[in-house]
Amino acid sequence: MISRNHLADIKTTNQVNIIRNGIVDIPMLQVLSPDGDIVSGATVPDIQEETARKMFDAMHYVRVLDERMVAAQRQGRISFYLACTGEEASTVGSAAALSDNDMIMSQYREQGALAFRGYTTKQFMNQMFSNKADPNKGRQMPIHYGDKPLNFMTISSPLGTQIPQAAGYAYGQKMAGKEAVTICYFGEGAASEGDFHAGVNMAAVLNCPAIFFCRNNGYAISTPAEEQFAGDGIASRGIGYGVPTLRVDGNDVLAVYQATRKARELALAENTPVLIEAMTYRLAAHSTSDDPTGYRSKEEEEAWSKKDPIARFEKWLSGKGWYDAPAYAKHLDTLRQEVLAELKLAEKVPVCDIDEIVEDVYDTPPWHLQEQRDQLKAHIAKYPGEYPKTAGGVK
Amino acid sequence: MTQMNLLQAINNALITAMTEDEKVMVFGEDVGHFGGVFRATSNLQEKFGKARCFNTPLTEQGIIGFANGLASQGSVPVAEIQFGDYIFPAFDQIVNETAKFRYRSGGQFSCGTLTIRTPYGGGIAGGHYHSQSPEAFFAHVPGMKIVIPRNPYQAKGLLLASIRDDNPVLFMEPKKLYRASVSEVPDEDYELPLGKADIVQEGKDITLLAWGAQVDIIKKAADMALEDGVSCEIIDLRSILPWDRATVCESVMRTGRLLINHEAPLTGGFASEIAASVQEQCFLYLEAPIARVCGLDTPYPLAHEKEYMPDELKTYEAIKRTMNY
Numbered sequence: 184m185i186s187r188n189h190l191a192d193i194k195t196t197n198q199v200n201i202i203r204n205g206i207v208d209i210p211m212l213q214v215l216s217p218d219g220d221i222v223s224g225a226t227v228p229d230i231q232e233e234t235a236r237k238m239f240d241a242m243h244y245v246r247v248l249d250e251r252m253v254a255a256q257r258q259g260r261i262s263f264y265l266a267c268t269g270e271e272a273s274t275v276g277s278a279a280a281l282s283d284n285d286m287i288m289s290q291y292r293e294q295g296a297l298a299f300r301g302y303t304t305k306q307f308m309n310q311m312f313s314n315k316a317d318p319n320k321g322r323q324m325p326i327h328y329g330d331k332p333l334n335f336m337t338i339s340s341p342l343g344t345q346i347p348q349a350a351g352y353a354y355g356q357k358m359a360g361k362e363a364v365t366i367c368y369f370g371e372g373a374a375s376e377g378d379f380h381a382g383v384n385m386a387a388v389l390n391c392p393a394i395f396f397c398r399n400n401g402y403a404i405s406t407p408a409e410e411q412f413a414g415d416g417i418a419s420r421g422i423g424y425g426v427p428t429l430r431v432d433g434n435d436v437l438a439v440y441q442a443t444r445k446a447r448e449l450a451l452a453e454n455t456p457v458l459i460e461a462m463t464y465r466l467a468a469h470s471t472s473d474d475p476t477g478y479r480s481k482e483e484e485e486a487w488s489k490k491d492p493i494a495r496f497e498k499w500l501s502g503k504g505w506y507d508a509p510a511y512a513k514h515l516d517t518l519r520q521e522v523l524a525e526l527k528l529a530e531k532v533p534v535c536d537i538d539e540i541v542e543d544v545y546d547t548p549p550w551h552l553q554e555q556r557d558q559l560k561a562h563i564a565k566y567p568g569e570y571p572k573t574a575g576g577v578k
Numbered sequence: 579m580t581q582m583n584l585l586q587a588i589n590n591a592l593i594t595a596m597t598e599d600e601k602v603m604v605f606g607e608d609v610g611h612f613g614g615v616f617r618a619t620s621n622l623q624e625k626f627g628k629a630r631c632f633n634t635p636l637t638e639q640g641i642i643g644f645a646n647g648l649a650s651q652g653s654v655p656v657a658e659i660q661f662g663d664y665i666f667p668a669f670d671q672i673v674n675e676t677a678k679f680r681y682r683s684g685g686q687f688s689c690g691t692l693t694i695r696t697p698y699g700g701g702i703a704g705g706h707y708h709s710q711s712p713e714a715f716f717a718h719v720p721g722m723k724i725v726i727p728r729n730p731y732q733a734k735g736l737l738l739a740s741i742r743d744d745n746p747v748l749f750m751e752p753k754k755l756y757r758a759s760v761s762e763v764p765d766e767d768y769e770l771p772l773g774k775a776d777i778v779q780e781g782k783d784i785t786l787l788a789w790g791a792q793v794d795i796i797k798k799a800a801d802m803a804l805e806d807g808v809s810c811e812i813i814d815l816r817s818i819l820p821w822d823r824a825t826v827c828e829s830v831m832r833t834g835r836l837l838i839n840h841e842a843p844l845t846g847g848f849a850s851e852i853a854a855s856v857q858e859q860c861f862l863y864l865e866a867p868i869a870r871v872c873g874l875d876t877p878y879p880l881a882h883e884k885e886y887m888p889d890e891l892k893t894y895e896a897i898k899r900t901m902n903y
Contacts, residue, residue, distance in 0.1 A: 286651075320684035329683045336650070337683035341674045347643025348650065348675070355651030358603070358629060365647075377667070381640025388635055389644075543685040544720050546744040549773065549820040 186425060209418045211430040211462050214437040217490045219498025228441040232505050238279045238436060239500060241299040242271035242493050247515060248294065248307060249467065251522045252325075256471040260530060261311050265326045267292045269434075269466030272492030273398050275299050276439030277366065277459070280447060284363040286352055288336045288345040291326055292398065292465075293368045300333045304521055308529035315535040320543070343369060343376030346395065350386035350456070353393035357454060364450045366394040366443075371460075372403025374417045386456035387426045393456045394446045395421070398433060400465040405478035421458030433463030434492040437499070464490070537563065537573040582763040585756045587730035588618045588695070591737040592656065594767050596626050599654060601691075602741065604631045606641055606658030615660055616697060616756055642668035642694065646675050649692040649746070656741060662698035662750060663707045669715075676746045677721030690744040693737070698726075699791055699841055700887060701754035705880035711790075711842035711873070716748050717819045717851065723747045724818035725772055728793040730761045735770030736816065743772055752791035775822035777829070781811035784835035784897060787826060787852065789815040792839045792888065799893035808901055818848055826852065827859045834865035835900050839888050844872040866903035869896045 187193060214225045221227060249266035256264045267274060274295030278287065287296055294307075305316075310328050313321030319329050319337060329337025336352075339345065349367030356363045373379065374397055386393050397417040401408050414420070421428030427449055431442040439461060446457035464487040468475050475484070500506035537560060541552040548556065560577045567574035582590065596602045604622055606614070610633035613620035622631040634641050638659055645657040659665045665672075672694070680688035700709035716722050723745050727733035733751070740747035778793065779800065786796040793814045800810035811829050815821055830836045836856055838849035853868040871888040879886050 288647075318684050318686055319682065322684065323682050327682070329686055331683075331686040337679075337687055339675060339678075339682065341670060344643060344671060344675050347640045347671070348647030350640075351644035351647025351649075351655070352651045353647075354644070355648045355653040358601075358653060359651075377637075377639055378643055378671075381635075381637040382643055384635050385637070385640045385644050389632070543681045543683075543688075545723075545820075546680075546688075546690060550823070551820055 207422070209415055209428070209430045211432050212438045212442055213432040213435050214441060215435045215495050215499055217434075217495060219495045221499075226441070228437055228444065230437070230440065232503070234279060235500060235503070235505060238275050238299065238440070239496055239506070241275045241295055242436070242496065243515060244298045244518065245271055245274075245295045246493065247518050248298070248522060251519065251526065252311065253471060255526060260526070261325050263325045263471055264311070265291055265470040266467035267294055269487065269492070270398055270400055270463050271295050272436035272439055272496065273433040273461040273463050274368070276436040277396055277443040277461075280440050280443035281366060282363065284334065284361065285447070286334050286336060286356070286363070286365040287368075288349045288352065288365060289338055289368045290342070290345065290370060290373060291338050291340070292370070294326070294328070296368070297328055297330075297333070297335055300335060302328065302330060302333060302335070304525040305529070306330065308525045309532065312529040312532065313534060314529060314532035316529070316532050320535050320539055342373040343378035343382075345369070346378045346382030347385060348382070349393045349395070350382050350389065350391045353386065353391040353456070354389055357390075357392055362451065364392045364394055364447055366396055368396045368398060370403060371397060371399040371408055371417055372406065372411055374420070375411060383421065383424050383426060383456065383458065387424045390454040391456055392450040392454055394443065394450055395426070395456060395458045396443070397458070397460045398463055399460055400433075400463045402465055402469065402479070404469040404473060407479070416460055416462075418458065418460040426456050426458045428458045428460070430460045430462065433461030434490045434495065436492055436496045534572050536576040538576075579762040580765055581760055582730045583757050584727070584730045584733050584751070584759045585616055585618050587734040587763050588737055588751065589620055589622075590763065591734040591741075592619065592622060593625065595656070595738060595741045596622065596630065598767070600630075601652070602630070602654040602656060603648065604656045604658070605634050607634060607636055607660045609633060609658050614658060616753065618695070618751075619658065638664055638667040639671055642671040642676065645692050645694070646671060646679065646689050649689040650679060650687045652691070654691040654741065656693045656695060659694060659696040661708055662696045662712050663710045665696055665712060672716065672722070672748070673719050677719045681721060688744075689746045692746040693740045693749055694747070695737075695749045695751060697753035697756070698750045699752045699754055700878055700883060701791065703880065703883065706877040709878040709883075711840065713750060713818050714842055714846055714848045717848050721746065722819060723772055724750065726750045726752065726790040726816065726818065728752070728790055728814050728816075729755070729759045730763050732770060732776075732816070734763050735768050736772070738767065739769035739772050742769065747772070750790065754791045770816075773817045773820045773822060775825040776814045776816055777811065777825065778814050779810070779812040781809040781833065783809045783833055784837060784900060785811045785813060785826070785829040785833045786837050786839065786893070786897070787813045787815060788839040789818065792841060795888070795890050796837075796839050796893055798890035799897060802890065802894045803897045806898070808897060810897065821852070823855055823859070827856060830856055830860045831863045834863055836864075837869040837871060837893065837896055837900060839871045839893055841873050841888060843875045844870060845875050847872050866900045869900045871896045
């Protein structure tokens, strides 16, 4: 990128030269065509069978999880869920290109990345049932996962806040001499937040090895992308901030994998952020709290269903002889049973003891929190029937 | 011991912290080579290099977001917000992120190493965008600590304690005193306790409570009251959150009267919280209603700065009213 600061020589012109429609038309990298064939002239990433199978498994895993958990929410077993159906290639393909030492800071629709890292069904369930086995101690709504051993930062609901944080985290990794990057996921809607502009600009100026991965899935709840921004997507902004940028077909897992690997190499070699815009589509509703039929057409959904990232990858795997359809159908059945079994176990695990309500606000509870906890416990002890979840712990 | 003003004491504390721990990093708008608009970070970049003391782009939400990321990674960020009046773009990062990081992750991740330094308060002809005292906004945020020093000795000891404390601290510096307040400051490393008030002067008739630059104001009022034979106990609260209720209440139980002075507007100011707690704890010991001498419920005015300020005369009058209730 050319830095045109106040010290730079800038060419002059005697023409009133208003630039319209951007400077470049940013294409998107594609390796697999929507039919699952290798695009002519594309380089297939060097990918081992084991990695390819693991990616495929993670993509299927989250689709099964999504189906089950949306159903569980409908049954009233959990309060909320948020599916990533249609975006499995973006989240899994990018995570597969990372090292386990790389920090993942996600928005909330990246369970594919988490599953790829090795988060177990039991862990997913404990988080979603807010029980005492959840390392986040049941303090957040379902889908706000976080796991330090897997280098997966605990999710926060406010949109975009993780973007400047990723710049800072990556700067810290660099200062500590770690051979690691931070990947930061967000949607095209979140990219309208001030934190996006603050974070990407800071990462560029301060040379932070961070990958900003935008899932441009067409919708921010009900607001379509055309009502979100007028420019050439999110990628054009990377260019504006002096950040190496590429756009990728987000439903093509091989392209996402290849793009992210390249971004990681560049980030480490040059201490630079890289912006990736993955063009994809949220086949699911935003969350279990909305119904997409109110804001988009069946035809549009069907058109995107035909670009299903799982079907596309499956065809490529078949061609390689790495996919056995009957065996896989059996595997998916087992998976569905496992999810259901763990769900039933997790919903029976009690919530944390009431003492936890004041823990982790500070490193140790100060006097006022101790006082409030004691008053609360005395109150619960007086009306145990009204507080059945915790009354047992205050006798 | 060296004679230092408050800025030099802060600079000295930063040098001490950065020398001791290479994970300490200092950054914000203009804090690099220039040393900050008030020069609190003078020479740090020369001493410790550009990687550990640096300018940031002009974005408060970015500075605190970046600092949160650094803190959660294990570094020790000391982020400067150039004026307390400009902290509000970072309000979301502080309220929803800094303060909740540890809680929401069940203690897996935290921003405990973060210290946010910011100058606050009036008395410099700064009008309403260079004079505000926003401590009460942050006092409503579980997870934050808020610390305010009253002189150079306090500033060094409290800042070092804030940087090393395993909780995020908002360290608010009374900018009126930056060059005006000079005192002996130990050259060696020392810390003063967070969450602990300081009894500046003992007295028996009324307790006067303030923090930052207003401690000098209540001292002046106490001297005036002494001429009338009123003995004032003076307490510097030092930490707004968590605040030292025990020391304040113990004093009020002895004197039977309390006056709280702060620069920020009256309504919803931190004096309200103190008054509510003290009446709850000391109801039967109170000889008079708790007095609040505060800023007006207006934006901070420029031409009428003197009239706005809760100065020693207003404090003196309030002492008399409380004594004669």
